[in-house]
Amino acid sequence: MTPYKVVVVDDSAFMRKIFSDLIEKDPAFQVIDTAENGREAVEKITRLQPDVVTMDVEMPEMNGLEALKRIMAEHPLPVIMLSGINEEGMKETIIALESGAFDFIRKPSLTYSQHIDQVGDTLLEQLKAAMGARERRAAFRAEEEKRKQLKAESLEPLQSSFTVSKVSMVKAEPAKRQTASPKKTEPVKKQESRSQPKKEKAASMLFKPQRETAATQEISLPPPALPQIPVVAVNEHLESYNHIVAIGCSTGGPRALKAVLEKIPADLPAPVVIVQHMPPNFTKSLAQRLNSFSPLEVTEAEHGVVLKAGCAYIAPGGRHMRVAQGSAGRYSLILSDDEPQNGHKPSVDVLFESLLPLTLLKRHAVLMTGMGSDGARMMKRLYDAGVCSTFAESEETCIVYGMPRSAVELNCVSHVLPLQEIAAGVIHAVK
Known part of the structure; x- marks a missing residue:
């Protein structure tokens, strides 16, 4: 070689x-x-x-x-x-x-x-x-090109048939026009027929059944009423949410995070917690850089900080990060110096695992570009527990198709999307 x-x-x-x-x-x-x-x-x-x-x-x-x-x-x-x-x-x-x-x-x-x-x-x-x-x-691109070529070749006979049919239709068109006799009442009938399905659709959406799993039923329960605490109104609004988004990535992650976070609006009704495999100190620079692009407030996570909607928290390099439910119905971050998991500290698996008991929250897990399989095992457990949605970046946009591929192979991904569509997918799932 x-x-x-x-x-x-x-x-x-x-x-x-x-x-x-x-x-x-x-x-x-x-x-x-x-x-x-x-x-x-x-x-x-x-x-x-x-x-x-x-x-x-x-x-x-x-x-x-x-x-x-x-x-x-x-x-x-x-x-x-x-x-x-x-x-x-x-x-x-x-x-x-x-x-x-x-x-x-x-x-x-x-x-x-x-x-x-x-x-x-x-x-x-x-x-x-x-x-x-x-x-x-390179192999992926070659395979895609091969598929496109095969598809084009298979469509050629259909296109020829379509052209012949189109010519026949053009020849027959004058006879159709001579026999056509439009009804004056037809527009009124169409309007009536359109309005009725809308009402039926609205009603069906109100009573749309969820997946019949115990985990989903737990998630669908309303969050407990927050106690009356004398705080500023904006803080009360930011701390009262029932969704959370967790993202994991590694090699190629900083560019992927920029592409996603710059498209998420400041009024996202959920906090975003992120594990990016990176050494100590670099994560602070990463958070500052992402904060300059994103409408969200992006910071390096601190131990004990209370999570707020419209904010993103990046696990500091060299420390694991977990989400825990505290008093008064609030959720906060726990940082620890435990041993590395899957060779990483912080580890995506550690973050995802901490979401398992938080059944009052509608949880959304995302895996993007990165080497290895960190995060896939716990995404599988979250998926089996009936979390709201799981996302994986597709191979076509990954710098390294490792972590997302591991999740896809475990059949625990509800949405496989190219990088440019992940933000929209998360926003739709949360809002």
Whole structure:
């Protein structure tokens, strides 16, 4: 098997050497060249046509973010960003993920060789995932093209038959016109016949039966009356809701979250709780970035915060997040330092599991792009318990079709939608 070609971009010659050595530990990859800034990287990528690129975020002349935008516009390919831990580097990393970067890793601490090895393992895992995702998407597109071609070929005889029939109808049309005799009373009758079904339809909608499951019957119960608490009217309104939306995503998630959250209105009568697989500190930058786009108020979650409608809460990197029902009928967030689940902390499964006992809430679970299967197992349990709706991003728009695919294979998804339709689907389900 021919190894995948890699270009390593970093302004430090020492870091270029470290990353090149880490990558070439796996014979599936070959570093064909390096670049010390974004401008040189764009030139070499154009000339060498690598399969994948590692790109430092902060560099002189042209930084990684500017180079990434050029690459995505001219020669799109998987790019893995190498980010420092300073605040500016984290912000630019989040923007890079929105702009098309496959994923990112933090640069290793040069003090500890063990940390360098861990970063190397993570980098190789992401390189393999990027190549796997690229090949899967190519196969998906080829299959779609094949289906379209077969469909077009199968329609050709029908189209020929339709053309012959249309010609015959045109020839016969004058005879129809001579025998036609429109009735003056017909419009009145049509109007009467239209009005009656509307009433019947309205009545049927009022008494539309739900799925006959015990879990659904529990969900359909009205929420308990909130006690009279002297709070500001707007807070009382925001805290009295009976829907909740939970979203899980991983690789490709920041771009997917932006696409969804910027389309959800501020008056959504539900809080939105989100797990995005991401290291500590980066989730704060992600929340701030998403808050600048979304009509919702987007924040990094804090322990004990009371959930409000029209707000979105992102689990902080390195901590699990759960939803719990507290006193006075309010719901709040519980953060914990428990062991990772499915290799992740925060974990989507942990969040989804916390929704299981909240039967007074109408729960909506969403899984979007990401590696692995985190969230699928608990989405299955929610689905079997009769939650209102479950959504999965379709393969055609996923950066990595892992987490959503796992849920689809468990037959626990009520709506499989492309990314651009998920927000509308959630709004419809809640409103």
